[in-house]
Amino acid sequence: MNLRVPFATLDCASPIWTASGTFGYGREFAPYFDLARLGAIATKGISPEARAGNPVPRICETASGMINSIGLENVGAESFGRDKLPFLRQSGTNVIVNFFGETFDEYVACAASLDALDGVAALEMNVSCPNVKKGGVEFGVIPAVLTELTRACRSVTKRPLLVKLTPNTGDIVALARAAVAGGADGLSVINTVSAMAIDARRRRPRIATTYGGLSGPAIKPIALRMVHQVHTALPEVPISGIGGIASGEDVVEFLLAGATTVQIGTLSFSEPSAAARILDELSAFMEQERISDVRELIGALVVPAGC
């Protein structure tokens, strides 16, 4: 059975990646399964300088989901290269560095400095985090800005550049086209959905920043719709599907909708070995359904005529 898939110029051992911000710097999960089974690890979002992140409370649970506003806490590009990358580099999987900046120039500088690090397989540009007032959502929602930013980052790195789209839009396809127009080699679809929860007794938001990002199985149907819309509009562009994936069948749904790979996010919190279990379930599904090559599934959704 073949589980290998190419994604842009990456060769992935399986279509299962782990999602940025939900898999630490990889090492945290090494006790639970062999990371080499993953097609890639997307790191915590890296900014030029270290960031302390947002005040607490930063997370809260919702029905089949959670809201977070970690505030893109990270060790910064320099410490990442020195302290975190060496472990990741020898983990046997592709290292995709998720990055962001607070300004246009910071984005470009961050991309350039990460490009210089040995062992980075690709960059994933986070233009969609709804948490940070300055660095986040603004770059990701206006198509013209997104094109320009993508083009600028594209020009400073020789590695594949993925753009991670925000779902907080009325037109995901317009954002996808904008990123591709700027030279994106692939799209990550989707980041978290802007959301809120309130402590009814204390009459306060449950998240210190009032709004945070919703993730987990609750958002899967939204993510799947967006992957399908983007794939239908841009069938040649590789998509990494993200949002609430919790089982092997969920993976198959995303592949059928047009994703080439998927990313496991919040489920790694419930179950540190979730990605490995999900990969096992994917293999079992393929065996039952006599599918010898996982690539057969990509975009293989059948939409009956007239619908």
Next chain:
Amino acid sequence: MNLRVPFATLDCASPIWTASGTFGYGREFAPYFDLARLGAIATKGISPEARAGNPVPRICETASGMINSIGLENVGAESFGRDKLPFLRQSGTNVIVNFFGETFDEYVACAASLDALDGVAALEMNVSCPNVKKGGVEFGVIPAVLTELTRACRSVTKRPLLVKLTPNTGDIVALARAAVAGGADGLSVINTVSAMAIDARRRRPRIATTYGGLSGPAIKPIALRMVHQVHTALPEVPISGIGGIASGEDVVEFLLAGATTVQIGTLSFSEPSAAARILDELSAFMEQERISDVRELIGALVVPAGC
């Protein structure tokens, strides 16, 4: 303890309404509790002519939610007035007729014909249903169109006109402002979120129309955020909060975020008496917290400084 709230010119026995399309024509639920306890019933969406609705499958379950694409099946305005309204009129609660059309003129004609019916307390304009290709989402996502449509319907009815907003947008506040600019007396926030599910084995969408609308507790955090955004921008406009409400505490969250009333939707499917249980839980909460008037809660969220 006072549970009565005014909403525009309506006097509501409680802030608990039931949501369009999830409470049939009211009669279906009469065996389970006293409908007079509700502040209002929003009827199934009514169009000028009867509609047979979409092919099956029309519903599927998702994590803490469901997707539907009923296709706005309804008996049409005439049969509604003749066959359904008489029961509703004597139910002891406000009857809010949810309506839509396939064209601009149909909307206006529908509003006018419903306005003529005796026993209709208010109209709720559904401009947000993502299911129907012609009649639905197009009217609700372009602010200028929304203003114009609201104004036209506003001019043909003497009853309060609510506009029900779609969450499938990057800027809910712009849509809220557009509806208010057109003369909306209140806003219903939100309708279902565009979504998809796939049958992995059959490789087909689980909903005959490919995409459908996601509802239920899964979307509550998104709905709450949107209610809070709209209330913050337009504090004078009454809002009816909708999305995944399942408990008395959920109601309190929506009121604190700025809703004047709430609507119970999908939960009535899990539990026909959900609205009555939720009202009981709201009363119990108020008693515990020594809140003598439910209106105290409206917009009473405390957002700590600096957040």
Next chain:
Amino acid sequence: MPTEFSARVLANRALAPGLFVLELADCEPLVGCLPGQFVMVRGEWGRDPLLPRAFSLLSARHGKCELLIKALGRGSRLLERSAVGATLQLLGPLGRPFPVPRAERRDFLIAGGVGLAPLLWHAEEAVRAGAKVELFYGARQEAELVLRERIEATGCRVQFTTEDGSFGRPGRVTAALQARLDEEHPTLLTCGPNAMMRAVVEIARARNLACFVSVEGEMACGIGACLGCAVQSAPGAARAYHYACIDGPVFDALQVVLP
């Protein structure tokens, strides 16, 4: 009138891998309901699964009821783990039953899988009412042919079939039915996989027999409110759709097009 009530798990009996019977107490609201009617069931879990699940009654007597369940997906697998003493939320009785057995009518009951539930109950009631019924009950293999002692205790004529020939007549249940129809002219009552029921309806049509089917399909509410359980009406009907929960689940085969 359907009622919402809490029922207590009295017994949870595994019959075969993935097949079990739940016996529930505190089911007084089901008094007087009939084979073919169903209940909506939710367990004590969070908001996932969100919707209740529909189950045809295998019996409802003296304040108790039984459900025959196949552990398939998320809801039924959680129910499979129900502990004795646990509480389930029920709504029922719902839907329209099979035609009540009558001495002057001869019913052939064609059951596949858990579709046995309403038909076994129907057979028991028929015997009690002095009516004659025959049961045709098929599965893929012997292990899946459950409740055989209880079926035999009814005293009805029974034909078991297995597709792999491990028990009873080898082959499909519809073949056994066909063979027997050369001798009789009964009313057909069927419940089981759609493919099986479509074949039964075909046979009924060809032989001009009255036929009743019990239709399963996605249901959210069970009370005619969500319009999710639409079943296409037969060509020429006044309405485009019937609703499985309030117009069915048992339909005259002439009324609807099986999905």
Next chain:
Amino acid sequence: MPTEFSARVLANRALAPGLFVLELADCEPLVGCLPGQFVMVRGEWGRDPLLPRAFSLLSARHGKCELLIKALGRGSRLLERSAVGATLQLLGPLGRPFPVPRAERRDFLIAGGVGLAPLLWHAEEAVRAGAKVELFYGARQEAELVLRERIEATGCRVQFTTEDGSFGRPGRVTAALQARLDEEHPTLLTCGPNAMMRAVVEIARARNLACFVSVEGEMACGIGACLGCAVQSAPGAARAYHYACIDGPVFDALQVVLP
């Protein structure tokens, strides 16, 4: 190394309304873990609740463990209904324990509510190790003072307090502590509501006593990946935040600012 494993419910003992102990089998991965460490627990439900819940160990010996739980919200109320024989998913041992008892150190243990769990275990281990500890255990009323026989069986000096005076010394547990501190100069170990722990930390600071707190707060992962369990570092620290799951839950009170 923390391990993911399935544990079986051996017993579910109600102690008082809303307070119960779960005894679990198949907990070999917890061998060698210490009071103050915790496990993440998920039941056999759907995707809601989605996240596991953290529970301090009340004991872990011979492949079994015990948890003392208060039924508060959705997760703990589902656990309250766990049937004997049911399976729970565990991840552990996690976090850093209280300082291991030593004969040459004298520990005062100040427990509020279910904060008793790690401290009762600590007391048992201390007695076994020949160390002297005293336990101060407070609640609002007598019914909430659970496991008293087991506490007394340790043989430690114990001071029970209730706010309503229904059992033991009336008033707050911190008042009982204060009174006793005029005589002794121990190390303070505390676990319970944040308000209580803040008062204990205040006392420790005023009297210049070493003090260890066990911090609870929202956790998603328990393994340092989500960064949700941040606890503000004490002023002047090199890092803005510590993490309750990997740097704690037990902290030297000088390290962090209690929420």
